[in-house]
Amino acid sequence: MAKSSAIKKTGRAAVFWKRLKESKILILMCLPAILYFTIFCYIPMPGAYIAFTNFNYKAGIFGSKFVGFDNFKFLFNSGKIWMLTRNTVLYNLAFIVLGNALQIFIAILLNEVKSKYFKKISQSIMFLPYFISAVIVGLLAFNILNYDFGFLNSIIKAFGGDPVKVYSMPKAWPFIIVLVNLWQSTGYGSVVYFAAICGIDTSMVEAAMIDGANSFQKLKYIILPSLKPTAVILFLFAIGGIMKGNFGLFYNLVGPSNSALFPYTDIIETFVYRTLMNQFNFSNSAAVGLYQSVFGFAIVMLANYLVKKIDSDYALF
Amino acid sequence: MKKLKKAAYLALAGVMTASFAGCGGNSGDSASSNSSSASSSGTSSEAKVDTSEFQEITMVTMGNKPTNGRMEAVMEKVNEILKQKVNASLKLQYVEWNDWQTQYNLLLASGDSSLDLIGTATDWLDAWPNAKKGSFLALSEDMLKTYAPQTWASVPAEHWEQCKYDGQIYFIPEDSYTQWTNHGMFYRGDWAKEAGLDKVASFDDLEKYFDGILKNHPGVIPWDAAGSTNLGGLVEGYINAYTKYILINGTTTGLFNLFYVDPSDPYTVLSPYMEGTTLEDCAVMMKRWADKGFWREDVLNYTGETRDLFYAGQSGADQHHTQTFVSTIRPTMDEKQPGSEAQMFPWSAQSKNLVKTVVTHGAMAIGFNSKHAERALMVYDLIRNDQELYRLFNYGIEGEDYIITSDGKLDRPEGYDGTKDGLGINFWWGRTDKNELTDANWYDGKDEIYKEYDSYAIEYPLGKFVFDPANVSTQISALADVCATYMPKIAWGKNDDPKAEVANFRKALKDAGFDDVLKEIQNQLTQVKGQ
Numbered sequence: 001m002a003k004s005s006a007i008k009k010t011g012r013a014a015v016f017w018k019r020l021k022e023s024k025i026l027i028l029m030c031l032p033a034i035l036y037f038t039i040f041c042y043i044p045m046p047g048a049y050i051a052f053t054n055f056n057y058k059a060g061i062f063g064s065k066f067v068g069f070d071n072f073k074f075l076f077n078s079g080k081i082w083m084l085t086r087n088t089v090l091y092n093l094a095f096i097v098l099g100n101a102l103q104i105f106i107a108i109l110l111n112e113v114k115s116k117y118f119k120k121i122s123q124s125i126m127f128l129p130y131f132i133s134a135v136i137v138g139l140l141a142f143n144i145l146n147y148d149f150g151f152l153n154s155i156i157k158a159f160g161g162d163p164v165k166v167y168s169m170p171k172a173w174p175f176i177i178v179l180v181n182l183w184q185s186t187g188y189g190s191v192v193y194f195a196a197i198c199g200i201d202t203s204m205v206e207a208a209m210i211d212g213a214n215s216f217q218k219l220k221y222i223i224l225p226s227l228k229p230t231a232v233i234l235f236l237f238a239i240g241g242i243m244k245g246n247f248g249l250f251y252n253l254v255g256p257s258n259s260a261l262f263p264y265t266d267i268i269e270t271f272v273y274r275t276l277m278n279q280f281n282f283s284n285s286a287a288v289g290l291y292q293s294v295f296g297f298a299i300v301m302l303a304n305y306l307v308k309k310i311d312s313d314y315a316l317f
Numbered sequence: 318m319k320k321l322k323k324a325a326y327l328a329l330a331g332v333m334t335a336s337f338a339g340c341g342g343n344s345g346d347s348a349s350s351n352s353s354s355a356s357s358s359g360t361s362s363e364a365k366v367d368t369s370e371f372q373e374i375t376m377v378t379m380g381n382k383p384t385n386g387r388m389e390a391v392m393e394k395v396n397e398i399l400k401q402k403v404n405a406s407l408k409l410q411y412v413e414w415n416d417w418q419t420q421y422n423l424l425l426a427s428g429d430s431s432l433d434l435i436g437t438a439t440d441w442l443d444a445w446p447n448a449k450k451g452s453f454l455a456l457s458e459d460m461l462k463t464y465a466p467q468t469w470a471s472v473p474a475e476h477w478e479q480c481k482y483d484g485q486i487y488f489i490p491e492d493s494y495t496q497w498t499n500h501g502m503f504y505r506g507d508w509a510k511e512a513g514l515d516k517v518a519s520f521d522d523l524e525k526y527f528d529g530i531l532k533n534h535p536g537v538i539p540w541d542a543a544g545s546t547n548l549g550g551l552v553e554g555y556i557n558a559y560t561k562y563i564l565i566n567g568t569t570t571g572l573f574n575l576f577y578v579d580p581s582d583p584y585t586v587l588s589p590y591m592e593g594t595t596l597e598d599c600a601v602m603m604k605r606w607a608d609k610g611f612w613r614e615d616v617l618n619y620t621g622e623t624r625d626l627f628y629a630g631q632s633g634a635d636q637h638h639t640q641t642f643v644s645t646i647r648p649t650m651d652e653k654q655p656g657s658e659a660q661m662f663p664w665s666a667q668s669k670n671l672v673k674t675v676v677t678h679g680a681m682a683i684g685f686n687s688k689h690a691e692r693a694l695m696v697y698d699l700i701r702n703d704q705e706l707y708r709l710f711n712y713g714i715e716g717e718d719y720i721i722t723s724d725g726k727l728d729r730p731e732g733y734d735g736t737k738d739g740l741g742i743n744f745w746w747g748r749t750d751k752n753e754l755t756d757a758n759w760y761d762g763k764d765e766i767y768k769e770y771d772s773y774a775i776e777y778p779l780g781k782f783v784f785d786p787a788n789v790s791t792q793i794s795a796l797a798d799v800c801a802t803y804m805p806k807i808a809w810g811k812n813d814d815p816k817a818e819v820a821n822f823r824k825a826l827k828d829a830g831f832d833d834v835l836k837e838i839q840n841q842l843t844q845v846k847g848q
Contacts, residue, residue, distance in 0.1 A: 054787065054790060055450075057428055057451040070791050073791055074791055074794060077795075077828075145615075146618070146619075147614030148614055165614055167614070167615040168614070255545055255617065256545060257545045257546075257617045257618075258544075258545075258811075259617075259801060259804075259806055260812075275797075277423075278419075278571040278572050278801055279793075279798075280422045280426060280450070281794045281797075282426070284794050
């Protein structure tokens with residue numbers, strides 16, 4: 001009995017080494033990614049301990065005084081953490097759902113366009129915003145929206161209307177931020193869907209046309225179902241980052257000091273940044289960051305579990 | 318073909334792997350050099366003065382790195398002297414004005430071992446919080462006596478006392494330089510006359526002045542302030558102008574300081590942010606000012622340079638302290654806007670509530686990770702006390718950057734434009750009156766201003782009090798967040814009902830643990846009083 005299990009073990013090890021040898025090229029190709037995550041994600045992980053200390057530069061992370069959950073107290077007591085979580089999650093949901101819907105829509109439109117030049121030009125124009133840095137986007141937005149000299153208000157004034165105080169209207173900002181995000185990301189995102197559409201077997205479309213399907217039927221029964229796997233994968237990937245905010249976008253659009261807008265625009269990232277920058281409180285910032293990671297992890301696991309239950313083919317792991 | 322492809326993949330993977338491995342290697346290096354620096358600074362005090370090894374010293378200073386080449390030219394000469402006298406060279410590292418508070422603290426937090434000399438201050442830079450967080454090297458008396466003997470001898474014991482935390486000296490005070498750093502508003506005398514004002518001496522006058530600009534100078538924004546870098550607006554000035562309370566240094570909550578004392582009873586903490594109607598009155602006034610359009614509607618998102626706009630006649634006011642006014646604002650305005658008769662309204666004009674500049678308004682510290690602490694002190698001692706080096710460092714090269722007039726005053730050569738040709742070394746961490754020249758260009762009314770200040774200014778009564786926030790650090794960060802949330806709205810009139818906003822602010826402060834912090838400060842004050 002013992003002997004046979006030993007044989008089995010060496011057998012397994014041999015198989016393992018054999019497979020390792022066979023796939024050494026694949027493993028080598030994975031190596032950069034593995035190293036990347038080890039160096040930038042796993043090695044710094046013990047640093048999250050800062051969240052439980054009263055951090056002193058000289059004493060270092062592990063030499064600082066341990067204070068338990070003191071750093072988390074304020075976040076939960078003030079209710080701030082719920083506002084931040086709500087904003088972060090809702091913004092990301094809007095980005096994911098609206099973004100993907102719009103990207104699919106644009107991809108389908110592009111597919112229907114017959115003129116090659118028009119297709120290329122419109123694609124390039126939509127692509128362009130993706131390459132504009134968030135700092136410039138923030139500046140553009142300020143120049144369009146500001147009250148005294150803004151482009152928008154100059155037009156309104158020229159037509160005899162009353163200028164709007166956009167930077168004092170918190171409720172307008174969810175729309176502005178989502179709009180800017182869509183403006184920036186749609187062109188780029190639609191490429192993936194456009195590629196997926198191009199990958200659809202043309203014989204299917206032809207067969208449908210011969211059977212007398214009109215354009216909408218073609219869309220409904222062939223194109224959209226064919227895009228489903230792509231959409232689900234992209235959606236799942238996006239869910240993984242649902243607790244992560246697009247810091248550059250939010251910070252540059254809203255700025256660090258217009259606190260009237262914060263109830264509707266503050267996300268975890270901007271809050272962590274301000275806490276760090278205004279107070280130099282590493283411990284508090286780390287506490288929020290840790291909460292973000294733990295909560296995000298839970299959401300990913302949950303989403304994957306649900307997808308697995310519904311259709312295990314689509315689950316990530 | 319297939320083989321080639323395979324080789325290409327391998328090569329690519331190899332390159333990427335190597336590049337990551339490179340990163341790892343670097344971080345290992347810096348870690349080891351850190352530890353070696355710690356050991357070298359530990360053994361410093363017993364060593365005799367040994368300058369056999371050439372060392373490069375880095376000095377952190379505040380300001381935008383000059384681009385006109387003068388700084389480099391002067392530094393070259395400075396380094397010649399330093400090489401000869403102490404076998405060292407000096408390099409300046411600038412913390413630029415954009416987001417300076419943040420940049421400064423971040424730089425110190427990095428614990429970079431190349432930070433040797435660090436300019437600091439207890440009132441306008443976070444010297445105390447940084448001393449407590451361990452950014453600075455504790456300076457032993459032996460060290461100071463050995464490596465900065467002239468400075469050690471010239472600073473009296475009571476001034477060293479004001480640089481101590483937990484019994485150890487953390488920085489060297491700029492204590493023998495006369496300057497007034499009380500804040501106020503700069504305005505244009507000519508526009509004040511148009512508004513029917515002889516001078517602006519109160520917030521009510523200021524309102525009339527701003528009203529006049531709106532009426533007489535369409536297109537000019539009365540005070541084109543950038544709220545994104547000044548979250549507290551004029552609230553601190555208002556408190557200064559309407560109460561006799563003075564701020565306790567080193568009890569900041571984030572970017573704000575809520576805690577004051579009455580100089581007649583300096584060991585009882587109080588807060589005008591919480592008590593009385595001062596804050597409410599201020600909030601009401603600021604709301605009215607905002608509605609009138611004294612600053613941009615979007616002031617909190619605006620990041621313009623108010624001072625440049627003031628020089629250009631696009632803004633009717635600018636806000637800073639007396640030293641800036643007499644040394645820079647007035648001379649520049651006389652040149653850029655002739656006849657503008659720029660004036661300053663110090664907050665203390667009516668309340669006579671003025672504290673003399675603390676000796677640590679400028680100070681020099683050594684980075685805790687510095688590898689060259691001893692030589693850095695020697696360099697500092699020279700710059701501060703050696704007249705030749707001092708003038709070179711502060712004024713530039715004689716004949717090119719400055720000239721000495723026949724009556725021994727400092728003047729500038731023909732065609733010199735301070736805004737373009739300035740040296741920009743900004744050594745505010747150890748100036749001394751004995752090495753200074755009277756500047757012929759400074760506002761000649763300055764003596765009058767100084768005389769008036771001298772007639773009512775008092776000494777800061779809590780020079781030896783250093784608050785230790787350890788017991789209430791959670792509450793302090795909560796307060797900091799509350800302040801950063803409410804204060805911009807109150808200070809810049811971005812609210813519907815200023816009184817309600819103040820009430821909400823106060824409630825939020827209470828909820829965040831205001832009373833705990835107040836009690837802790839009081840306890841520590843009582844202790845200091847007992848000593």
